[in-house]
Amino acid sequence: MGSGGPMCTPRAARAGGLAVLCLMLTAARTAQATTRPGARWIASSTGEADFDQDCEPRQVRIAFGEDATSMSVSWKTYGSDCRSEVTWWRDRWGGAGALLPFAAASAAGYSFLLSERDMAEAPASDRPFTLYVHRAVMTGLAPGARYRYRLGGGGGGGGGAWGFRAGQPGGRDVRTAFVAVGDMGDPIHAASRSPGAPVTIASILRRDAAVSDFLLHVGDIAYADGNPEVWDSFLDAISPLASRLPYLVQVGNHEAGCNAASDLDPSRLPPPRPDCGGFGPDSGGECGAMVSRLFHMPSGEGGERAAAAGNGRPGAPRGGGGSGGALRANPPFWYTFEHGRVAFVAVSTEHDLSPGSPQREWLEGALASVDRCATPWLLLLAHRPLYVAVPDRKGDAPVGEFLRASLEPLLDEFQVDAVISGHVHAYYRTCPLAGGRCLEDADADAGGDAGVRGSADAVRGGGGARHGTVHIVVGASGHKLLSDLADAGSEDQEAWVAASRNSWGYMRFETRGDFELAAEFVASETGAVLDSFAIDASEARRARGLRCGARAA
Numbered sequence: 295m296g297s298g299g300p301m302c303t304p305r306a307a308r309a310g311g312l313a314v315l316c317l318m319l320t321a322a323r324t325a326q327a328t329t330r331p332g333a334r335w336i337a338s339s340t341g342e343a344d345f346d347q348d349c350e351p352r353q354v355r356i357a358f359g360e361d362a363t364s365m366s367v368s369w370k371t372y373g374s375d376c377r378s379e380v381t382w383w384r385d386r387w388g389g390a391g392a393l394l395p396f397a398a399a400s401a402a403g404y405s406f407l408l409s410e411r412d413m414a415e416a417p418a419s420d421r422p423f424t425l426y427v428h429r430a431v432m433t434g435l436a437p438g439a440r441y442r443y444r445l446g447g448g449g450g451g452g453g454g455a456w457g458f459r460a461g462q463p464g465g466r467d468v469r470t471a472f473v474a475v476g477d478m479g480d481p482i483h484a485a486s487r488s489p490g491a492p493v494t495i496a497s498i499l500r501r502d503a504a505v506s507d508f509l510l511h512v513g514d515i516a517y518a519d520g521n522p523e524v525w526d527s528f529l530d531a532i533s534p535l536a537s538r539l540p541y542l543v544q545v546g547n548h549e550a551g552c553n554a555a556s557d558l559d560p561s562r563l564p565p566p567r568p569d570c571g572g573f574g575p576d577s578g579g580e581c582g583a584m585v586s587r588l589f590h591m592p593s594g595e596g597g598e599r600a601a602a603a604g605n606g607r608p609g610a611p612r613g614g615g616g617s618g619g620a621l622r623a624n625p626p627f628w629y630t631f632e633h634g635r636v637a638f639v640a641v642s643t644e645h646d647l648s649p650g651s652p653q654r655e656w657l658e659g660a661l662a663s664v665d666r667c668a669t670p671w672l673l674l675l676a677h678r679p680l681y682v683a684v685p686d687r688k689g690d691a692p693v694g695e696f697l698r699a700s701l702e703p704l705l706d707e708f709q710v711d712a713v714i715s716g717h718v719h720a721y722y723r724t725c726p727l728a729g730g731r732c733l734e735d736a737d738a739d740a741g742g743d744a745g746v747r748g749s750a751d752a753v754r755g756g757g758g759a760r761h762g763t764v765h766i767v768v769g770a771s772g773h774k775l776l777s778d779l780a781d782a783g784s785e786d787q788e789a790w791v792a793a794s795r796n797s798w799g800y801m802r803f804e805t806r807g808d809f810e811l812a813a814e815f816v817a818s819e820t821g822a823v824l825d826s827f828a829i830d831a832s833e834a835r836r837a838r839g840l841r842c843g844a845r846a847a
Contacts, residue, residue: 349376351428351445353529354456355536358508358592358631362463364433365540366590369445370529371426378403380430382443385457403430408587410522414558418520418579425522429590435460438468456537461507464632465668472633473502474801476677476716477514477546478772483527487517490798491772494818495531498800501821503539506802507633512716512768513546513643513677515585520578525588542591543626546677546716549585550627550644551576560586561627563653566646570692573644582627582644591625591640620659621652628653630660635805637669643678643717647700654700661708667842670808670835672710676701679715679767683722683794684780684787690718702729705763709835711811714801716769720776721815722794723827726762732790733762746792746827761832766813768801795824808839 351369359366367380383398405428413419432443442455462468479488481495498509516528532541551574555564559581565573623629627642639660641647647654664672680698682691705713706728725732726746746764779796780787787794798818805811808831815825831839 348372349446353526353533354445355529355533355541355589356458356538357540357542357590358461358633359431359433360592362437362461362466362633363435364431365435365441365458365460366429366431367443367445368427368429368588368590371428371446374407374426376405376426376428377446378405378428378430379446380432380443382432382441384436385440385442399432399434401430401432403428405429406587408584412558412583412587413520413579414556414581414583415553415575415579416520418522418577418583420579421520421522423522425526427587437462437466458538458540459507461540462634464634464637465665466634468634469805470634470636471506471802471804472508472510473498473506474510474512474714474766474768474803475771476512476714476767477719477769478511479514479517480524480528481531481772483521483524484517487774488772489774490770490818491531494771494798494800495535497816497818497821499535501816502802503535506539508540508542509535510638510675510714511541511543512675512714513544514548514716514769514773515543515546517548517773518578518580518584519548519576520580522584525584529588541589542631543585543589544640544675544677545582545585545626545642545644547573547576547644549577549580550582550642552579552581552644556581558583561624561642561645563645565644566648566696568648568693568696570689570696572689572693572696585626589626591629592631593623593625593629621656623656623660628656628660630664632669635669635808636671636673637664638673638675639664640675643676643697647697649700657701658704661704661710664708666709666835666838670831670839670842671805671811672708674701674705674710674713676713676715678717679765680713681724681727681765681767681788681790682718683720683767683791685776685778687776698730706761709761709832709838710763711829711831711835712764712766715765715767716771718767718769718776719773720767720779720794720796721770721799721825722767722779722782722791723825724765724790725792726764726832727790728760728762733760746829761834764829766801768799768815770795770798771800771818772798793825793827797824799824809836 349371351371354367354369356365356367379400379402381398381400405426408425408427410419410422435441437460440457440459442457444455475494478491478494481488481491516525518524550561552559552565553575555562561582627645628640630639641653641657645653678693678697680694680701682694775796779794782791782794795815799816800818802814802816803811811829813827813829814823817824
């Protein structure tokens with residue numbers, strides 16, 4: 295989270311759960327530091343690894359490729375001369391067979407060296423470390439089919455291989471179920487800062503991984519802040535989950551907060567400088583360099599080998615950087631992907647989104663290009679929330695007002711169904727909002743249909759003939775919580791807060807056709823559902839859907 299002043303307008307010119315996690319991480323390595331001359335390494339649990347020859351894949355994580363027929367996989371090795379190769383095959387026996395079938399396919403990937411020389415600013419650039427990262431892509435996947443895979447010359451859990459389910463192409467009439475976390479952090483190296491992270495990871499792995507299509511992490515991922523050891527232990531912690539469930543990330547201030555743009559900043563864009571402040575070097579000098587290389591996200595634009603070419607520095611923009619042409623997708627900063635009947639658009643709130651800025655123009659084009667007949671659900675991912683609940687301990691409300699002035703006209707114009715955010719270390723959601731106003735009262739007076747139905751607290755929202763956007767903040771997945779979050783409906787809380795919970799947890803989402811999106815906030819420690827609601831498509835969006843049906847007929 296950041297800090298800010300009293301007002302914000304655009305400038306015209308610019309814990310106890312650690313034991314649970316330890317049981318879960320039987321296949322992961324606990325981080326221990328050892329050194330080589332001039333660099334910091336993370337050793338094996340025995341401290342006896344032969345680094346030059348140790349090619350065992352570690353910290354395995356998958357993510358969707360450029361479409362539903364591909365899946366990218368990333369991992370690290372201690373050895374510098376290891377194969378970047380993946381072999382995969384259809385899992386027709388539920389993972390029971392460990393033998394490699396004849397129908398297996400293989401692909402060669404690439405590897406690169408990541409070190410402090412890739413960091414943009416101090417202190418990250420002053421902390422020597424060396425990391426060998428490998429990446430490969432599995433292609434020709436059948437939508438929704440289950441697969442198993444092996445990496446390099448090493449094995450994996452479950453008989454020498456990991457397993458996953460392929461994604462679904464955009465527009466396909468299938469159920470989409472996913473989980474979302476925010477502000478989780480590292481549960482091992484920096485456990486005191488993120489005491490809820492162990493139970494969140496463990497709960498998702500135990501309760502949701504097998505029935506979810508993917509996971510979204512909406513910023514403030516590891517809270518490394520320039521410390522590579524924190525990234526290392528975080529990747530150890532999520533590997534049992536991320537090796538089987540596509541793990542998609544979006545940047546937050548602790549990944550991308552920067553003093554200024556530089557050649558080592560993969561975004562190539564300067565940070566915003568609103569009158570209210572609130573933006574600064576929260577990433578500890580990483581400026582997106584770590585997250586953009588550790589996680590490969592889909593973009594739909596260009597090949598990933600091109601992004602990896604040159605100095606072993608993947609993560610450079612796959613298009614213009616705001617000068618000399620239109621900005622293109624640059625994951626994990628701003629990018630889009632589709633799954634089934636849902637379109638996702640991710641933006642970086644750590645870069646300028648005010649009217650006329652390159653990212654704002656990219657966003658407008660991305661929203662306009664969504665085919666709402668193929669993907670009627672449209673969700674925006676933005677780390678900093680546009681609406682900040684009480685209490686605002688660090689001056690985030692003025693920043694939210696700054697973002698609202700930039701983004702809310704687009705939410706209304708393109709009928710965005712929901713915005714998923716983090717940053718504030720709590721859980722809350724709003725009524726359907728348009729132009730800063732709850733629609734529920736006006737629609738109730740007019741007899742309009744409900745836009746949000748809450749089974750946990752009987753909240754009935756607006757929507758009706760007008761379209762409103764629901765804002766969901768899930769910044770409660772691990773970091774220390776706000777101690778005094780005001781209850782929804784109390785005189786101390788904002789009127790637009792429909793529900794709030796002060797507990798570690800995460801979100802579940804499930805589409806139920808084109809007009810209902812079910813959602814739950816789940817307590818990480820107990821698995822109890824603390825808030826349950828459904829977003830119903832507004833009459834305005836339903837009318838669009840009827841036109842789509844007529845056109846198809």
